[in-house]
Amino acid sequence: xxxxxxxxxxxxxxxxxxxxxxxxxxxxxxxxxxxxxxxxxxxxxxxxxxxxxxxxxxxxxxxxxxxxxxxxxxxxxxxxxxxxxxxxxxxxxxxxxxxxxxxxxxxxxxxx
Amino acid sequence: xxxxxxxxxxxxxxxxxxxxxxxxxxxxxxxxxxxxxxxxxxxxxxxxxxxxxxxxxxxxxxxxxxxxxxxxxxxxxxxxxxxxxxxxxxxxxxxxxxxxxxxxxxxxxxxxxxx
Numbered sequence: 001x002x003x004x005x006x007x008x009x010x011x012x013x014x015x016x017x018x019x020x021x022x023x024x025x026x027x028x029x030x031x032x033x034x035x036x037x038x039x040x041x042x043x044x045x046x047x048x049x050x051x052x053x054x055x056x057x058x059x060x061x062x063x064x065x066x067x068x069x070x071x072x073x074x075x076x077x078x079x080x081x082x083x084x085x086x087x088x089x090x091x092x093x094x095x096x097x098x099x100x101x102x103x104x105x106x107x108x109x110x111x112x
Numbered sequence: 113x114x115x116x117x118x119x120x121x122x123x124x125x126x127x128x129x130x131x132x133x134x135x136x137x138x139x140x141x142x143x144x145x146x147x148x149x150x151x152x153x154x155x156x157x158x159x160x161x162x163x164x165x166x167x168x169x170x171x172x173x174x175x176x177x178x179x180x181x182x183x184x185x186x187x188x189x190x191x192x193x194x195x196x197x198x199x200x201x202x203x204x205x206x207x208x209x210x211x212x213x214x215x216x217x218x219x220x221x222x223x224x225x226x227x
Contacts, residue, residue, distance in 0.1 A: 004154075006154075034215065036218075041220065042220055043116070043203055043205075043218030043219050043220050043221055044155070044203070044218045045218070046215030046216070046217070049215065089154050089155070091154075097168065098143065098145075098160050098162070098167065098168065098210075099145065099157040099160055099168060099171070100145075100155075100157065100216070101157070102147075102154030102155045102156070103154050104152070104153055104154045105153075105154055
């Protein structure tokens with residue numbers, strides 16, 4: 001039972017354009033959402049997070065949007081850069097627990 | 113060190129062998145997590161420590177898996193009688209606070225291959 005789903009295994013974008021990565025979840029008890037970026041042979045690196053009481057959080061080129069009614073989360077990267085090429089994981093925390101439930105990841109390729 | 117350090121980076125074990133994976137968290141970090149990442153999947157939660165207390169071990173897949181953090185810093189994940197399905201990358205993460213509203217910092221992982 002995959003509680004956090006990233007339905008697009010890969011995404012290709014041109015440099016300078018917007019990258020939109022999507023994530024859907026099924027558990028309405030998630031209260032905190034995070035995005036991690038992972039390069040090959042490295043551990044995931046925290047990117048940006050959002051609490052369930054908000055619908056948007058922005059940090060530089062990265063913006064996360066949360067639509068609780070649709071149980072949908074998205075990460076926007078504007079403008080995309082070749083160095084953004086990595087696997088992006090969406091993760092969610094069940095309320096009252098100190099653990100994260102991860103999606104399966106989306107591989108982003110930003111071409112020059 | 114500056115980040116979370118895991119050792120060994122790679123481990124090949126014969127089926128039935130016991131293995132021990134080490135995690136050195138960032139100094140002063142209260143929370144420590146272990147995750148298992150199978151090929152093509154996202155990390156899956158195994159267990160959580162707050163200082164030396166193991167507060168959640170609900171993700172450990174069987175009683176062959178055991179984790180400890182006796183002094184509230186270094187942690188060891190032990191897998192007894194390894195099986196092929198244990199092959200995965202084992203990730204350790206630590207965070208400063210006791211509550212996961214701050215980001216957790218991950219190590220590079222230990223890739224375990226059971227042959």
